[in-house]
Amino acid sequence: MGTADPWPHLRTHTAARIALGRAGASLPTAPLLDFKLAHARAKDAVLTHFDPELLAAQLRPLDPGLLIVESEAQDRATYLQRPDYGRRLSAESATMLSARAAMPGPDLAILVSDGLSTTAVMTQALPVLTALLPLFREAGWMLAPLLVVKHGRVAIQDQAGALLHAQLSLILLGERPGLGSPDSLGAYFTYNPVPGRSDAERNCVSNIRPQGLDPALAARKLFHLLSASRHLKLSGVNLKDDEPLLGGGVVSEIA
Numbered sequence: 001m002g003t004a005d006p007w008p009h010l011r012t013h014t015a016a017r018i019a020l021g022r023a024g025a026s027l028p029t030a031p032l033l034d035f036k037l038a039h040a041r042a043k044d045a046v047l048t049h050f051d052p053e054l055l056a057a058q059l060r061p062l063d064p065g066l067l068i069v070e071s072e073a074q075d076r077a078t079y080l081q082r083p084d085y086g087r088r089l090s091a092e093s094a095t096m097l098s099a100r101a102a103m104p105g106p107d108l109a110i111l112v113s114d115g116l117s118t119t120a121v122m123t124q125a126l127p128v129l130t131a132l133l134p135l136f137r138e139a140g141w142m143l144a145p146l147l148v149v150k151h152g153r154v155a156i157q158d159q160a161g162a163l164l165h166a167q168l169s170l171i172l173l174g175e176r177p178g179l180g181s182p183d184s185l186g187a188y189f190t191y192n193p194v195p196g197r198s199d200a201e202r203n204c205v206s207n208i209r210p211q212g213l214d215p216a217l218a219a220r221k222l223f224h225l226l227s228a229s230r231h232l233k234l235s236g237v238n239l240k241d242d243e244p245l246l247g248g249g250v251v252s253e254i255a
Contacts, residue, residue, distance in 0.1 A: 005021070015180055035179070038179040038180060041177075041182040045116075045117040045118060045182035046080070046177060048118040048119060050118045052070075052148045052150045054122075055112065055122060055148055056068055058122075062126075062130065062133055062146065063145065065146070067097075067100075068147075069160070070089070070090050070149065070151065071087070071088060071089060072086075072088045073085040073086050075151075079151040086151055087153045087156050088156065089149075089159055098163050100145070101165050102165065105144075105164055105166050105167065106143055106166050107136075107141040107166070107230065108142075108144065108170060109166035109193075110143065110172070111148075111157045111160055111169070111170070111172070111173075112129070112171070113149035113152030113172070114149075114150070114173065114174055115186070116175060117175055117183065117184065119174065119183045120175060120185045123183050124183065124184075124208055124209055124215055128219050128222075129219075131219035131220070132219035132223060135219065135223040144164045154171065154173070154199075155197070157188065157189070157193060158196075159195045160193075162194045169189065169193040170222070173186060175206060181207065181211070184207050184212060185215075186205070186206045187208065187222055189202065189203055189225070190203075191235035191236075191239075203225055203229070203239055205225070221241075225239065228242075
């Protein structure tokens with residue numbers, strides 16, 4: 001007489017791969033094929049060619065002054081093998097931003113890059129920025145031209161922000177894909193960005209996608225955190241999130 005499987009009800013609470021069942025000593029065919037499909041999608045997210053011009057065409061209606069820049073990584077293979085190249089602007093891009101610097105500098109510089117998931121940035125950047133940019137403009141923030149960065153990594157926003165004399169810099173980029181989330185966007189920001197900032201001096205809002213943190217809610221959260229960062233003149237581990245995830249009335253008090 002068999003024993004009832006006690007696990008299947010847990011699957012109603014999470015998308016994690018639990019309670020998949022057994023076929024002898026292995027997985028049943030359906031979850032095995034699902035695993036292979038998820039793995040293939042994760043690889044595609046990393047290896048898919050990133051076309052900055054195509055992304056710029058999507059985003060330019062939000063900011064006609066949008067600029068395309070690039071990191072020191074000249075191709076995807078180099079980008080994956082040399083993470084340090086992705087953290088620095090190419091010499092040409094750095095010169096271009098220096099020439100556009102203004103005094104006083106903008107309140108915020110926003111960058112968008114492929115990161116480790118082209119899928120994520122091509123699907124999530126537009127809805128996030130569509131919700132986010134009006135919040136800053138209504139609050140009277142001065143924004144630098146939106147930057148689309150080819151082959152960028154976290155920390156490249158510190159160099160770009162410093163060149164533009166921006167008070168804060170924010171980058172939206174594809175996160176390292178998981179087996180269930182090949183389309184997850186991450187957002188990292190720094191107060192007083194300069195090259196050499198540590199990870200402890202940055203804040204991150206992650207898992208931005210419809211099945212994770214909804215893009216509109218992520219925009220609301222980013223506006224709240226960036227407003228607090230600007231008000232307190234700090235970022236990183238010393239900046240605490242005092243707002244509930246799905247609402248709250250703190251933003252109007254800070255902004």
